Amino acid sequence: MGDWSSYSLSDFLLFSPQVYERLFVLHNQDFWPAQLVSLGLGAAVLILLVRGTPASTRIAFLILGAAWLVVGGAFFLGRYQTINWLGSYIAPLAGIQGALLILLGLRGATGLISSTNHRVAHTIGVGVLTSGLLYPVIEVATGTSMRGAQFFGLTPDPTAVASLGAIALLNGRVRLVSALIPAMWCVVTALTLSTLGRSDFAIAPVLLALAILAIAWPRTTHTS
Amino acid sequence: MQFSRRTILQGTAAATVAGLTPGGLSAKTQALPLTRQIPSTGEVLPIVGLGSWITFNVGNDPKLLDASADVIAAFFESGGRLIDSSPMYGSSQATIGFALEKLGFPESAFSADKIWTSSKSEGPTQFTETRNLWRLKIMDLMQVHNLLSWRAHLEMLQEKKARKEIRYVGITTSHGRRHGDLEEIMMSQDIDFVQLTYNVLDREPENRLLPLARERGIAVIVNRPFQRGSLIARFSGKPLPKIASEIGARNWPQLLLKFVISHPAVTCAIPATTRIDHVKENLESAAGPLPDSTMRKTIIDHIAQL
């Protein structure tokens, strides 16, 4: 590819803003009313993690893992790949993330920080997770149409953000590994949206930054 | 390089006999675009074609697939022939195939695509996929995209040409990259086409590559005639030079395109567009008079002052 300095980000962008927005419009149309189910499951994740018992935490991570599998298959392979050949490379990564979160749930490696001992990190984690669920509302507030908005469990941005919020509540070092793929996607989406000139490009990276803060917050030995 | 209006207008007659009315499309009233000959065979091509980077990458979106087919229909109706694509351009190849089928496979269509892989063994598979996506048996032109593994792919494409699976072989670059390598390939290889970036600001090919193409009898396809639209954005609202009206350029896109196609070494410029009015306007630029070398210099000077 010769001289890389002669390339700009827009040289790597294969699609127009209109095509990208319609991708989500069509996805929403085709999956309606799955949005209601996935939002219900997302709310369940939030409630289960706030409750914070070992059993409820396990279930929450199983749901999160399943959400990634749906996003990998239905969105990256079924939809995104039709406009970006990179989709077929990203889909397996979403699959790996799904498998990782499911494994965490199955093995019970999901000890959480408590809201009393790690108040700041806990609050941020819950806040980021909630933002992932309210993603369509945030997007609409920044100029996207509700028809083209992204929903947790169906498309990558809110799924990545909600997962980061949940991962930020984890106590163990496993949180670092499990945050990698969602964090990478937040960067990819920010670059994509800013290159497309979209006003909502900052949502995912801002929430990622908050999640990183909570994930990096030092842990003590107290767990809930 | 000095060249006269006469040189530039040659091919006009060919345009009128090219018989470009595609099957299934209504007859047109718009003047036909000028044509230039492909040096290796003498076949004529309208001097403006159609690119497909970004514009036709619409996935499975039925509404946008139809909209792209409408642009392609308008392109053929205005006398256009050559459509350029690449496996790199997302679903663009499939969109073109969809449109060709919808339009009843216009006879005038000239398919130009590329091999884009660093793997030698993937080349033939990619060619087959490309041909299937275009829904064609024979591809008119296959190019090696961005010189990627060019030795292996050129050899494979030459074999396909010998077997009449493709009609022409070419190689592409863009953004002014690897012109030295391209020059060597043009000197040493038996290719029919070369594709490169040339526009009113990116004029480096005038020095060596365009003269070499004429000398070696290689057809030239020009990509990024509008620098992916940024030239249009940059100059719109600014005054056109006085000579614009003399050459029938009603606006900046037409003037910029006329500048590109007025170089006698250029066989076909391939602006991409999502809009029917733009595709018609681009073909119209190729139907009228083009700037001669004095006018070209006036355009360059005018732009330098903006």
Ligand SMILES: NC(=O)c1ccc[n+]([C@@H]2O[C@H](COP(=O)([O-])OP(=O)(O)OC[C@H]3O[C@@H](n4cnc5c(N)ncnc54)[C@H](OP(=O)(O)O)[C@@H]3O)[C@@H](O)[C@H]2O)c1
């Ligand atoms: N290495 C390679 O082989 C290589 C590299 C680059 C490009 N290419 C080929 O060259 C083609 C052309 O290059 P490109 O697509 O990068 O850029 P381009 O043709 O210079 O510019 C395309 C842009 O110009 C706008 N446009 C076209 N006609 C117009 C008009 N009459 N008035 C106003 N705006 C107009 C289009 O917007 P609208 O949709 O609004 O009309 C589009 O955004 C590509 O599509 C591709 O096929 C090949």
